[in-house]
Amino acid sequence: MQIPTHLAIIMDGNGRWAEQRRLPRILGHRKGVESVQSIVDECMKLGIRYLTLYAFSSENWGRPQEEVEALMGLLGSFLKKELSQLQKRGIRLMAIGELDRLPETISKILKDIVKETADNDRMVLNLALSYGSRNELTRAMQTLGREIASGKLHPDALTEADIGAALDTHAIPDPDLLIRTSGEMRISNFLLWQMAYSELYFTEALWPDFSRDQLLQAIQEYSRRQRRFGLTGAQLRDSNIRDGEGRH
Numbered sequence: 001m002q003i004p005t006h007l008a009i010i011m012d013g014n015g016r017w018a019e020q021r022r023l024p025r026i027l028g029h030r031k032g033v034e035s036v037q038s039i040v041d042e043c044m045k046l047g048i049r050y051l052t053l054y055a056f057s058s059e060n061w062g063r064p065q066e067e068v069e070a071l072m073g074l075l076g077s078f079l080k081k082e083l084s085q086l087q088k089r090g091i092r093l094m095a096i097g098e099l100d101r102l103p104e105t106i107s108k109i110l111k112d113i114v115k116e117t118a119d120n121d122r123m124v125l126n127l128a129l130s131y132g133s134r135n136e137l138t139r140a141m142q143t144l145g146r147e148i149a150s151g152k153l154h155p156d157a158l159t160e161a162d163i164g165a166a167l168d169t170h171a172i173p174d175p176d177l178l179i180r181t182s183g184e185m186r187i188s189n190f191l192l193w194q195m196a197y198s199e200l201y202f203t204e205a206l207w208p209d210f211s212r213d214q215l216l217q218a219i220q221e222y223s224r225r226q227r228r229f230g231l232t233g234a235q236l237r238d239s240n241i242r243d244g245e246g247r248h
């Protein structure tokens, strides 16, 4: 089985999971945290190097205050509890998004954990928090604009690599596979630049129901796909033969 180097997941459907059971939405989010723990664990076992989880979007700030506060509370307790687990398993925590919009207590815990786990090298767990791709691109353009205005960078010399380097994800390769749960077939402002050539996988399962088996199914389907990056199938076969390996 071909294992993606970088798996990104849009963890959607917590609210509906709760609503279907006539429970408050926050209980769906709480249940969703359990899925996070089991999927992180499974990704480690599979040897996935980077796992990015879309946990809270820029647009999610617009939800009812009560839900936003409950989500921030869950995030805080998840982070506090998780540190020892991350250390034990050798996982490095990273975060992308407009992190200074998070409540101060949470951005502080986050910074501390990112620092304390910086030397762990078994897997990177990257949390997208207060993240929106257009916001990230806008901030990157502001950074590059400042470099151009100061004369450090000539506009004609700007490359795709410079843009990638100005994004929050600069230290992380582009996702190979994106999974979205809950049956919605949209990207919802997630990693627009980085997903130019990601394989997309949509499942009806709501995030709290998303199991290790369903993760394996997604990766099996990913393994069966041929990633052509604009080339022809024949070109890829030829280069595989030259490289002396099987299919990509």
Ligand code: IPE
Residues within 6 Å of the ligand: 011, 012, 013, 014, 015, 016, 017, 055, 056, 057, 060, 071, 182
């Ligand atoms: C995903 O579940 C979690 C967040 C967006 C924070 P939702 O809360 O979006 O669940 P649905 O889509 O309403 O079911």
Ligand code: IPE
Residues within 6 Å of the ligand: 010, 011, 012, 013, 054, 055, 056, 057, 059, 060, 184, 186, 188
């Ligand atoms: C995307 O889910 C964001 C996260 C999973 C954090 P949403 O539930 O916010 O997306 P839309 O509103 O259905 O597009």
Ligand code: MG
Residues within 6 Å of the ligand: 012, 013, 014
């Ligand atoms: Mg949703």
